[in-house]
Amino acid sequence: MASPAGSVPSPPPLASGSAASPAPSPGPPKLVNVYYKRTVATPKSCFICHRETTTCLATEGVSDFLYTCPSHLLDPGFARPAPSSSTPSAASSPAGSPAPSPVPRSEIDKVKQEYEDKQKRKAEGSDASKADDDKGEKDDKASSQPASTAFALFKTGASALSSLSTTASSHLFPAPPPTAPSAVETARLAAQNARVFVLQRDYFRMRCETKRREWEKKDAKERGAAWSFPKAPKGGLPGA
Numbered sequence: 001m002a003s004p005a006g007s008v009p010s011p012p013p014l015a016s017g018s019a020a021s022p023a024p025s026p027g028p029p030k031l032v033n034v035y036y037k038r039t040v041a042t043p044k045s046c047f048i049c050h051r052e053t054t055t056c057l058a059t060e061g062v063s064d065f066l067y068t069c070p071s072h073l074l075d076p077g078f079a080r081p082a083p084s085s086s087t088p089s090a091a092s093s094p095a096g097s098p099a100p101s102p103v104p105r106s107e108i109d110k111v112k113q114e115y116e117d118k119q120k121r122k123a124e125g126s127d128a129s130k131a132d133d134d135k136g137e138k139d140d141k142a143s144s145q146p147a148s149t150a151f152a153l154f155k156t157g158a159s160a161l162s163s164l165s166t167t168a169s170s171h172l173f174p175a176p177p178p179t180a181p182s183a184v185e186t187a188r189l190a191a192q193n194a195r196v197f198v199l200q201r202d203y204f205r206m207r208c209e210t211k212r213r214e215w216e217k218k219d220a221k222e223r224g225a226a227w228s229f230p231k232a233p234k235g236g237l238p239g240a
Contacts, residue, residue: 031204031211048068081198
C-alpha cells in the first residue's frame with residue numbers, strides 16, 4: 001500500500017538475528033578545577049618533583065588525582081586555596097588605617113605638664129647653684145657644703161628628668177605598628193591551613209589532556225574488542 005503524499009516512510013524493521021550497533025561512548029570525563037587535599041597511607045611519586053609523598057589532591061568522586069608534596073601547595077604558581085575555603089585574617093585589614101593610640105589624651109597632657117614643671121625646677125636649681133658658686137668664691141669653706149648639696153640635687157634631678165623623658169617619649173611617640181605581610185606571604189599563610197585547592201590553569205589543562213588521552217586509549221581498546229571478523233576458511237579451495 002502506497003504511503004500518503006507528504007508522509008515520511010517508516011524505516012524497515014531490523015532483520016531477526018542482526019546485532020544492534022553499540023551505544024555511543026559518553027566521551028572523556030569532564031573535570032572540575034576543585035581538588036581536595038588528602039593524606040594516603042602508601043607514598044607515591046610527586047607530580048612536580050617525583051619524590052615520594054603521602055599528600056594527594058583528588059577531585060570530588062576521584063575522577064582525577066595527583067600526588068604532590070605539601071611544600072608545592074604553598075606555591076601560588078601551582079595551586080591556590082579555593083575562594084570558599086579561605087578565611088579573612090588580620091593581615092587582610094586595610095594597610096592605610098591608622099593604629100589606635102594605646103595612651104589616652106589626658107595621660108599624655110599630664111606627662112607633658114610634669115615634664116615642663118621639671119624643666120622649670122631645673123632652671124631654678126641652676127640659678128641657685130650659680131649664686132652658691134659666686135658666694136663660694138668669697139668664702140670657700142662656707143660654700144663647700146651648699147655646693148655639694150646642690151650638685152647632689154642636680155644629679156638627682158637629671159636622673160629623674162632622664163627617666164621622665166624616656167617615659168614621655170614612649171607615650172608621645174609609640175613604636176610603629178608592624179608592617180603588613182606581602183601578598184606572597186599572605187598566600188602562603190592561607191595555603192597552610194587550606195583543604196580545598198584550585199590548580200593553576202596550565203596545570204589544570206595538562207590534567208585534562210592526560211585524562212582525555214587515557215579515555216581515548218581505553219575507548220579504542222573497547223571498540224576493537226566489540227568488532228568481530230569472519231574466520232579464515234579451512235582446507236583448500238573447492239575444485240582444486
